[in-house]
Each structure stands twice: as structure tokens, then as C-alpha cells.
Amino acid sequence: MRFDTKVVRATVEPDPTTGAIVPPIYQTATYVLPEIGKNRGYDYTRSSNPTRAQLESMLAALEGTKYAVTYASGMSAVDAVMKMFRPGDHIISSDDVYGGVSRLFNRILSHYGMEFTYVDSSNPNNVAEAIRPNTKLIWLETPTNPLLKVTDLEAIAKIAKEHKIICGVDSTFATPALLRPAEFGIDIVMHSTTKYISGHNQIIGGAVLTSDEEIHKQLRFVQKAIGAVPSPFDCWLIIGGLRTLALRMERHSQNAMKVATFLEQHPKVSRVSYPGLPSHPGHQVAKRQMSAFSGMISFELKGGIPAGVALLNNVKLCALAESLGSVETMITHPATMTHAEVPKDERLARGLTDGLCRLSVGIEDVQDIIEDLENALEKI
Ligand SMILES: *Cc1c(COP(=O)(O)O)cnc(C)c1O
Numbered sequence: 001m002r003f004d005t006k007v008v009r010a011t012v013e014p015d016p017t018t019g020a021i022v023p024p025i026y027q028t029a030t031y032v033l034p035e036i037g038k039n040r041g042y043d044y045t046r047s048s049n050p051t052r053a054q055l056e057s058m059l060a061a062l063e064g065t066k067y068a069v070t071y072a073s074g075m076s077a078v079d080a081v082m083k084m085f086r087p088g089d090h091i092i093s094s095d096d097v098y099g100g101v102s103r104l105f106n107r108i109l110s111h112y113g114m115e116f117t118y119v120d121s122s123n124p125n126n127v128a129e130a131i132r133p134n135t136k137l138i139w140l141e142t143p144t145n146p147l148l149k150v151t152d153l154e155a156i157a158k159i160a161k162e163h164k165i166i167c168g169v170d171s172t173f174a175t176p177a178l179l180r181p182a183e184f185g186i187d188i189v190m191h192s193t194t195k196y197i198s199g200h201n202q203i204i205g206g207a208v209l210t211s212d213e214e215i216h217k218q219l220r221f222v223q224k225a226i227g228a229v230p231s232p233f234d235c236w237l238i239i240g241g242l243r244t245l246a247l248r249m250e251r252h253s254q255n256a257m258k259v260a261t262f263l264e265q266h267p268k269v270s271r272v273s274y275p276g277l278p279s280h281p282g283h284q285v286a287k288r289q290m291s292a293f294s295g296m297i298s299f300e301l302k303g304g305i306p307a308g309v310a311l312l313n314n315v316k317l318c319a320l321a322e323s324l325g326s327v328e329t330m331i332t333h334p335a336t337m338t339h340a341e342v343p344k345d346e347r348l349a350r351g352l353t354d355g356l357c358r359l360s361v362g363i364e365d366v367q368d369i370i371e372d373l374e375n376a377l378e379k380i
Contacts, residue, residue: 023051068208080226081188088114090116098170138166148274167185171190172325195323196295199248256276259361269301309336312333330360335347
């Protein structure tokens with residue numbers, strides 16, 4: 001089965017008792033046992049649930065891994081990975097990771113004795129140079145949020161293997177429709193299923209995928225022991241969203257390419273970051289490892305904070321909303337929204353400049369998106 005067929009058909013079997021083409025939601029906490037010491041595959045929903053199991057086998061089939069484990073959020077998925085490590089373990093992370101991930105690392109896990117080093121992983125040498133005797137994990141994001149930096153997964157997987165270090169990738173921006181990190185030798189793939197995987201802004205969820213049995217066992221144990229599980233109803237909604245993933249990612253990517261090209265030519269925009277643009281420093285690597293470039297763009301307005309505020313207050317179609325990866329176009333201004341609490345010096349050092357805007361390009365008619373941006377840009 002080819003990928004686009006798998007997305008629609010893999011593991012979604014009609015219900016054997018009724019023939020319902022969409023499998024039911026097993027909204028149950030527990031299961032009646034046939035006798036002591038036996039069960040029918042399920043005993044308690046924190047451990048396992050048929051709707052969740054279906055979502056997990058679907059995700060594994062798409063990502064090309066043996067296993068998938070799902071969680072109540074992307075953050076609990078990252079946390080579950082980190083629970084495999086111990087005080088004194090050192091972790092190297094991409095520097096431009098999702099803000100919630102660096103908050104988890106710096107403000108929670110570091111209190112438990114885990115050490116973190118942030119490097120610009122778009123240059124693999126930076127990762128190699130940061131390795132210490134106690135380095136246990138390399139944690140990457142590609143493309144990153146919000147600067148859209150691209151990391152060469154094959155190069156980093158090679159470095160990780162040489163040093164027997166586990167390598168994980170937060171692949172939320174790409175999804176298995178555009179990039180399958182396991183094919184490049186990456187051990188762990190993580191998704192915030194809140195974003196493109198479910199695709200409709202209806203749920204919060206996360207997933208961790210691997211083909212390594214030992215890692216999978218640990219993740220399952222953490223899922224059961226800590227209990228950050230997604231509800232059966234949320235799993236059912238994710239399954240529904242997932243079935244149009246290939247179609248959506250194609251349209252997100254096409255639309256984003258057109259919007260990025262429009263923005264790059266606009267006189268009030270000084271810089272556009274989109275891995276699909278030949279001007280993007282990671283374009284060649286992205287082209288090699290991804291089949292398209294997804295729907296995320298960031299761009300810099302010449303007028304700094306006032307321009308950012310004016311643009312966001314004047315868009316009509318683009319929703320002024322945090323989050324990304326849903327069917328509707330959403331726009332944020334990190335300096336006054338997601339990163340408003342970060343001290344200015346630190347924010348600027350991280351490349352989150354005053355005029356930076358982040359756009360999650362939806363699947364609407366691209367002409368409407370461009371006209372909306374054009375009208376709002378005129379007013380700043
Ligand atoms: C949203 C996001 C997360 C966190 O996921 P939640 O589902 O919001 O908990 C992690 N990484 C990336 C890249 C994200 O975009």
C-alpha cells in the first residue's frame with residue numbers, strides 16, 4: 001500500500017459485529033474479565049483501550065515504526081521520553097525547540113538533576129562538539145518552532161550511533177506525510193497530535209513512536225505508571241482527522257509556498273523563513289529529507305513591535321490564535337504573545353525579534369489568505 005492509501009485505509013477496519021465503517025468509540029474505564037487471571041486483551045483503560053490501540057497502530061503504520069504510544073498532550077509525550085533518563089544524565093537539544101519543551105527542560109527536569117545543552121543543530125558539528133561522557137539523548141526538532149531551522153537527520157543519527165546515544169525528533173511540523181525520521185536512523189519520533197496529525201483544533205494529544213522494543217517497553221510503562229493517557233473520544237477524533245492527513249499536508253504545503261513567495265516580495269517584510277524557499281539556509285537538506293515543506297512560515301516585519309501588533313489586529317481571515325497545524329490559517333506575534341514573558345535580551349538572543357510573526361497556513365483558498373495579509377500589511 002502506498003502512503004496516501006495507508007492514511008485512509010491502514011488499520012481502520014469495519015466493526016466486525018455491526019459492519020459500521022467507522023469503528024466505535026470504546027468509552028469505557030474497565031473491562032469484565034472472563035475469569036480470574038484472564039482478560040480479552042484489555043483490563044483497565046489507563047493501561048490500554050481499543051480506540052487508543054487503533055490510533056496507535058495507525059500512527060505506527062504511517063511513521064514506519066513498530067510501535068506507537070499516545071499521551072494526553074504533546075508535552076506529556078515529551079515528558080514520557082524524558083522519564084527514561086536519570087539524574088546526572090546529559091541531554092543535547094536543538095536550541096529553537098518549542099517553548100513548552102524548553103520550559104519543561106529548564107524549569108522542571110533540571111530540578112531533578114538532568115542537564116541540558118542547547119545547540120543550533122542545523123550544523124551537525126555543534127551537536128558532535130556538545131557530547132559529553134554522560135550524554136544520553138539528542139533531542140531535535142525539524143523544522144523548528146518558530147524559526148523553521150532544518151536539521152540533517154541522517155548526519156545526526158550517524159553521530160548518535162557512533163557514541164551510542166539515543167536520538168529523538170519532535171516531528172510535529174512535518175508529520176509522516178512529509179518526513180519519516182525513522183528512515184534516517186532516528187530512534188524516537190514524537191508528535192504533538194494536537195497539530196497536523198489531528199488537524200482540526202479539536203483535541204490536545206501527543207504520541208511517541210519507535211521500533212526499539214526496549215524503548216517502547218519503557219514508554220508503555222511510563223504511560224501506565226503516570227497515566228497521562230488520551231481519552232477514547234479524543235483518540236477517535238484524532239483517527240478521523242488523521243485519515244485526511246496526506247491531502248491536508250499537500251494543500252498546507254502548496255498554500256504555504258505561495259504565501260511565502262508573496263511575503264518575500266513584499267516591501268514591508270524584511271525576511272521570510274520557509275524551508276521551501278531557495279533562500280532558506282536549510283532548503284537543500286529539507287529538499288533531501290522531506291517530500292514537501294509543510295505549512296509553517298515565519299517572517300520579519302520592518303516596523304518591529306508596532307508593525308506586528310498592527311498586522312495582527314488588522315487581519316480578518318487569519319485567526320489570531322496560538323497553536324498551529326489546523327485547517328484554518330492562524331497567526332501569532334511571538335514578542336507580544338507566546339514569548340512576551342521571556343526577557344527581551346534573551347528573546348532577541350534566540351532570534352525572536354520584535355517584528356517576527358509566525359503563520360500557520362491553512363487549507364483555505366490561498367488567494368483569500370494572501371489578500372487578507374495584503375490588506376493588513378497596507379494598514380501598518
Ligand atoms: C504544540 C507543540 C508541542 C506541545 O504539544 P501540546 O500538544 O501542546 O502539549 C511540542 N512540540 C511542538 C513542535 C509543538 O508544536
